[in-house]
Amino acid sequence: MQLCFGQAAAATCAARRPHARKTEAPETGKPACEKGKMRLLLRIIGTTLLAAALILGILDGTRSLGSNALVITSLGATWEAIHAPSLAALHGFLDTRFFGALLEGVIDSVLGFPAWAVLGVPGAVLAWLGRSKRTRVFVKQDQI
Structure with missing residues (x-):
């Protein structure tokens, strides 16, 4: 051979x-x-975003249990708690640009969404896009 x-x-x-x-x-x-390198990159980024969304969802659930009311933390509040100067820098960047007035409303609405949803939805989409392609295996009725 x-x-x-x-x-x-x-x-x-x-x-x-x-x-x-x-x-x-x-x-x-x-x-x-x-x-498969692009698929691997999509899976890694998607899984990381899903892990962050899970952590933020657990934080919201823990806060909800502690206060006996539904607590949903927005992305803006989470971003401000983690690193407030970068959030201020984003608003400053948008104020100095021509398209800033157009995007200000969009950015404010995205910052108002729940943080776990803002990270979880793109994470799920990226993980789905990075999934490995599976071939379909057809089994005859006699083989079951």
């Missing part, structure tokens, strides 16, 4: 073993090992 290594041997390997795994992605021509 002869082993195939490298790009030069890939063509001869593919001719002898058509069922073998391809060394290059057919649509890009890049090596197959580089194909």
